[in-house]
Amino acid sequence: MLLYINSDTNGRGFLSVGGNHDFQHLVNEVAAGVIDPETAVPIGERLRAKMRIDALEPDAKEHVKAEAKIAADPDKDFPIEALGSGSDYASFLQHLGVPVLDVGFGDEGDSRGVYHSRYDTFEHHSRFVDPGFVYDALLAKTIGRLVLRVVETSVPVQRASDFADAVSDYLDEVKKLADAKREKAETQAKLLRDRAFQLAADPTKSSGLPRALDRVPHIEFAQIEDAVDQLKRSAKAYDEGWRKTLWVCQTLGSRACSR
Numbered sequence: 001m002l003l004y005i006n007s008d009t010n011g012r013g014f015l016s017v018g019g020n021h022d023f024q025h026l027v028n029e030v031a032a033g034v035i036d037p038e039t040a041v042p043i044g045e046r047l048r049a050k051m052r053i054d055a056l057e058p059d060a061k062e063h064v065k066a067e068a069k070i071a072a073d074p075d076k077d078f079p080i081e082a083l084g085s086g087s088d089y090a091s092f093l094q095h096l097g098v099p100v101l102d103v104g105f106g107d108e109g110d111s112r113g114v115y116h117s118r119y120d121t122f123e124h125h126s127r128f129v130d131p132g133f134v135y136d137a138l139l140a141k142t143i144g145r146l147v148l149r150v151v152e153t154s155v156p157v158q159r160a161s162d163f164a165d166a167v168s169d170y171l172d173e174v175k176k177l178a179d180a181k182r183e184k185a186e187t188q189a190k191l192l193r194d195r196a197f198q199l200a201a202d203p204t205k206s207s208g209l210p211r212a213l214d215r216v217p218h219i220e221f222a223q224i225e226d227a228v229d230q231l232k233r234s235a236k237a238y239d240e241g242w243r244k245t246l247w248v249c250q251t252l253g254s255r256a257c258s259r
Contacts, residue, residue: 011109018081019101160235182216
């Protein structure tokens, strides 16, 4: 198994992890054992608190609220983020197919407007971003534990079910997005037909009509839903098979795992 662990920027604050979702449980295990220096609680526990508070913001998106509900349940793993592109991990994840974790801390150190500028210096980082390099050391400890967990295990640390659940959640988001876009377009079309924009406009000020939104067709998701259901069943069977293997390893010893 190969795993590329990336870190771009780091600062004082909260744990942030993105990557392949089948490593989500591994991240949770490590985050439960690393202590945050500001609060003296595990970094995973502090992140869960932040996720729950973020969901209270007036402009919080639906996926933020959904993740907050998961984070509030100590029996569930807090979700990690999906990765896009624009960083060193892109060539590994999107071209070579190597799984990736992108790890860092932040949201409290002041690094606004400095990244990739001439002011992005050792002095600025040590004074404003992470005084005393406390969270830089914490990042090294966190990634170090991730590496040790991966290299010292006799069985895969991935959980296919976490990946399948993430795919299912993304499908739900796409379905909701399609419905919301369709409703918005239909509402605007009716407002245009009723001349609502003209009637509501101040006649003493210049104004114009908004550009008409494209009609959003009804999309048939049945085949995708069936595929996701099959993925979840296969992932569950895979994870159960490895759990039985792990039980054999623990019961009979490590030699049994090498056969």
